[in-house]
Amino acid sequence: MRLKKALLMCTLMSGMCLALFACGNKQEEEVVVEETADASAEPVEVTVEEEPGYVSKLTGEAFDETGDASLRPVAVMVPNDNYGALPQYGLSLAGVVYEVPVEPPYTRLMAIYDQASFDELTTVGPVRSCRLYYCYFDLEFDAIYTHYGESEYAKSFLSSGQIDEMDGMDSTIDSIVFWRDSSRTNPDNAFTSGENLLAGIEYKGFDTSYSEDYEGKFTFASDEVSLSDGEDATTVYPGYPSNVNVANPWFEYNSEDGLYYRYEYSASHNDALTGNQLSVKNIIIQACDYSVMEKHNTYNFDTTSGGSGYYITNGKAIPVTWSKESEYAPAKYFDADGNEIEFNTGKTWVCIIKSSDIDSVSFSNGTSGDDTSTDADTTTDAQ
Numbered sequence: 001m002r003l004k005k006a007l008l009m010c011t012l013m014s015g016m017c018l019a020l021f022a023c024g025n026k027q028e029e030e031v032v033v034e035e036t037a038d039a040s041a042e043p044v045e046v047t048v049e050e051e052p053g054y055v056s057k058l059t060g061e062a063f064d065e066t067g068d069a070s071l072r073p074v075a076v077m078v079p080n081d082n083y084g085a086l087p088q089y090g091l092s093l094a095g096v097v098y099e100v101p102v103e104p105p106y107t108r109l110m111a112i113y114d115q116a117s118f119d120e121l122t123t124v125g126p127v128r129s130c131r132l133y134y135c136y137f138d139l140e141f142d143a144i145y146t147h148y149g150e151s152e153y154a155k156s157f158l159s160s161g162q163i164d165e166m167d168g169m170d171s172t173i174d175s176i177v178f179w180r181d182s183s184r185t186n187p188d189n190a191f192t193s194g195e196n197l198l199a200g201i202e203y204k205g206f207d208t209s210y211s212e213d214y215e216g217k218f219t220f221a222s223d224e225v226s227l228s229d230g231e232d233a234t235t236v237y238p239g240y241p242s243n244v245n246v247a248n249p250w251f252e253y254n255s256e257d258g259l260y261y262r263y264e265y266s267a268s269h270n271d272a273l274t275g276n277q278l279s280v281k282n283i284i285i286q287a288c289d290y291s292v293m294e295k296h297n298t299y300n301f302d303t304t305s306g307g308s309g310y311y312i313t314n315g316k317a318i319p320v321t322w323s324k325e326s327e328y329a330p331a332k333y334f335d336a337d338g339n340e341i342e343f344n345t346g347k348t349w350v351c352i353i354k355s356s357d358i359d360s361v362s363f364s365n366g367t368s369g370d371d372t373s374t375d376a377d378t379t380t381d382a383q
Contacts, residue, residue, distance in 0.1 A: 058095030118194025281346025
């Protein structure tokens, strides 16, 4: 009897265990069913909205997650008028570079940087002085302007409060923003960096965000611009005066990456900071009326009245006109039909030339060593 009872108890306990086990399995199965899609059900299309990236107003390119498109760029004056200025540092990190004649027959550069590049910008320079017309080019980008000294004709404008600027001739700015390289000779020995530029901006208390009404200098195309009807321009000579003692710059197109590579002083133009040859996606040649300031034999360019030029990208060039809505507004560029030029995404080099030198602009469908060079206005002109 006890044995039967014991067997009965064992049977009952086994049954309870099996029931519990079954329940446990059922619960697990239910969880799995909830997490697994029914293979026989119709697929459901799910739309994931991506957060828009920060887009540079200088290049049209998206920044990484550390970028901030609301931050104003910084423009830095860099000499290019003698071998003592070479090598230059940091030019390959600039989103836009302006090249403009100063005292004949030399040119000087204004490199414009997104603040998103400042971590890499450990050295930039050498840094040289301002000319008045650079101030107006700077204002087209709402940029903070950095220079070391200025011509007499620029002083009143720089002190007028119309431009946010940092001048190394100010002893405090000199100590915060600049340092001297003892291996270089004066005046081509002053350098700065992204970190130093930020320290100067903080000291000066400048507004670091673009003004609310600023829309940008360039309009960037959503699709690649080919200029299929343009003139072949695999080598570009901007039309600056030819002289063995000056840069004599030119650009050569690389069809593999779609970039124009910069040359001057009969060699590739390299950035000593990165070791890279300077390259850009777009080239603008902008002809401006000008005068010569006799007292110091320096140029003064008309940055407002408009004129002619060329837009060059992807191995092709087209003639353009340029105009401005006001003295401080960005210059805009238009094709032969009056449509505003849309730029390819990427870096841009702006060559400001004298209006009288427009006939010296020339393009080639070969390299600089070929004899296929043809002038943009039918007059052959070597570099």
